[in-house]
Amino acid sequence: MKKTIVVVDDHLLIANALSSIISNFEAFEVLYVCENGLELQNKINQHPIPDIVLLDISMPIMDGFETANWLKKDYPNTLIMALSMQDDEQSLIKMIKNGAKGYMLKNAHPKELEEALQKILKNGQYFQEWATSKVLSTLHYNHNNSNEIKISDREKEFLKYTVTEMTYKEISEKMFCSPRTVENYRDSLFEKLELKTRVGLAVYAIKNGYEE
Template sequence: MKKTIVIVDDHILIAQALKGIIENFEDFQVLYECENGKDLQDKFQLKKPIPDIVLLDISMPIMDGFETAKWLKKLHPGILIMILSMQNDEQSVIKMIQLGINGYLLKNTSPYELEKALKQVAKEGFYYQDWASRIVFASLNNKKEEQRTIKLTDREKEFLKYTITEMNYKEIAEKMFCSPRTVESYRDSLFEKLELKTRVGLAVFALKNGFE
């Protein structure tokens, strides 16, 4: 069954071009396009189909990508968000990751990489190009001294090791001989201690700090 996508971009020609490209991908189909976040809200209220993935631009009038991502994560947390933007500055990338988006691509990416990114987001829940990953690692480096003062329990450290695997939370719970609810409590505690919101952030922290 194909994964469904909604494109949110105020440039109509770009949105239509993206739709044409994605319709050639075997595993995906575009449901509709929106001009900005407010347009997306309106279509949801009109009972338009809810997609698996939102392909989201950042710079848009009325309701930009930051506001849209925040709204989606609050009211529709099950939707995967892939940023497709011209903005590659550190502030935009870090802010979007803090909002909990699942992937970040630049608009000059190739159709091949777009398909690859969509497949990985659909399967694993995240995708970041190398340049975006470097920004994340640099940000964590800047907080290195601060992170050293954070006290983690042995079970939280054990959980961190599993965040860099392909195991889901239920499988991690089995490995740790505890319930999925307990694993979720470790995750939520780490989110609060490390000021993170996604498993991607936990995985990057785990890699950077040697929890392998």
């Protein structure tokens, strides 16, 4: 039986092109396409629940962030694959926080899309190479090891803010300390958690319940 997909993208030419491409994949079929999250909300109970939602980020009415968060709460067994032109860290962090298990750029080759769909079903996640070093090591982080790491209350507070869009300077103001102190928290956590980027810290915060 083929795995089912719904495409959500406000550019109908792109959505229909994706649908046409996926129709040539042996293991997948597209149930329908939607222009935004609100349309998905209205349609999803009228059809079989999809295995995967291919979700654009920048959409009117109800964007990808809000849609992903709704899917995570109401349809937790449906895998969310973000499909976007945005390759910035904040969009990546926010989509992971809101439940996305994969993230692809729209310039991907159709063959990579097919492989990505296969891998997200098999492994529960898929991230392109540009995001892999920022994300996967944190997603695979051993919870038993993390329980043994001593993280101070102030470091936990800092971790909470890494998930937001605030700059380090804005975080320092929120924490009533100097930017240098915030940098010390960051560097200390980099060393303790064996991470190198803010994305890694943010994903760790999400996984371990330190987010706001």
